Amino acid sequence: DGGITQSPKYLFRKEGQNVTLSCEQNLNHDAMYWYRQDPGQGLRLIYYSQIVNDFQKGDIAEGYSVSREKKESFPLTVTSAQKNPTAFYLCASSISGAPREQFFGPGTRLTVL
Amino acid sequence: DAKTTQPPSMDCAEGRAANLPCNHSTISGNEYVYWYRQIHSQGPQYIIHGLKNNETNEMASLIITEDRKSSTLILPHATLRDTAVYYCIVRANNAGNMLTFGGGTRLMVKP
Numbered sequence: 475d476g477g478i479t480q481s482p483k484y485l486f487r488k489e490g491q492n493v494t495l496s497c498e499q500n501l502n503h504d505a506m507y508w509y510r511q512d513p514g515q516g517l518r519l520i521y522y523s524q525i526v527n528d529f530q531k532g533d534i535a536e537g538y539s540v541s542r543e544k545k546e547s548f549p550l551t552v553t554s555a556q557k558n559p560t561a562f563y564l565c566a567s568s569i570s571g572a573p574r575e576q577f578f579g580p581g582t583r584l585t586v587l
Numbered sequence: 588d589a590k591t592t593q594p595p596s597m598d599c600a601e602g603r604a605a606n607l608p609c610n611h612s613t614i615s616g617n618e619y620v621y622w623y624r625q626i627h628s629q630g631p632q633y634i635i636h637g638l639k640n641n642e643t644n645e646m647a648s649l650i651i652t653e654d655r656k657s658s659t660l661i662l663p664h665a666t667l668r669d670t671a672v673y674y675c676i677v678r679a680n681n682a683g684n685m686l687t688f689g690g691g692t693r694l695m696v697k698p
Contacts, residue, residue: 478630507685509688515690516674516688516689516690516691517631517686517688518688519685519686519687522685532685562628564630564631566630566631575621575633575636576631576633576686577633578630578631578632579630580629580630581628581629581630583628
């Protein structure tokens with residue numbers, strides 16, 4: 475089955491620790507994205523990548539880092555510099571070029587204790 | 588990208604049509620209207636998109652006014668599983684693939 479996987483579904487970390495969220499897709503999509511969602515709110519773009527080895531900051535990139543070494547993978551690291559890391563994190567991918575719908579993973583709910 | 592305005596919540600009876608409005612009065616000529624929905628604690632799901640013509644697929648219909656300043660997403664026979672937050676997004680075709688999600692409309696389908 476083609477799709478996007480995010481793991482784990484729930485993640486707990488202590489304050490001050492870096493944590494990396496996984497996102498993998500087998501849809502052969504060039505573009506990948508990371509969003510953050512807080513309770514009762516819409517999605518906000520953290521980082522996006524249109525092609526391997528290239529990525530750009532979204533609206534709320536501070537305290538986060540990403541890498542795009544492979545087309546299939548776009549991991550997100552939540553660093554200790556992120557002041558309010560507890561949130562629901564969503565990864566998405568799409569074909570490059572516009573307009574194209576985005577396909578979303580199931581999300582990772584991160585709780586920092 | 589143009590800003591969109593949606594009602595925060597709506598109710599619909601099961602089996603009836605759900606009509607979800609979206610205002611995008613500042614939309615420009617190269618901007619598309621996209622609809623996504625998000626069922627609780629899941630990733631958003633693409634529903635439909637259009638430029639100026641009405642569109643229909645297996646999930647829904649999208650009606651865009653002639654002046655393109657507003658649109659309506661229609662779920663023809665709403666079921667309980669359609670209970671979700673519905674997002675209307677306007678995006679230019681030269682804006683890469685970034686989507687800006689606002690608050691959306693929380694649709695509650697009731698038996």
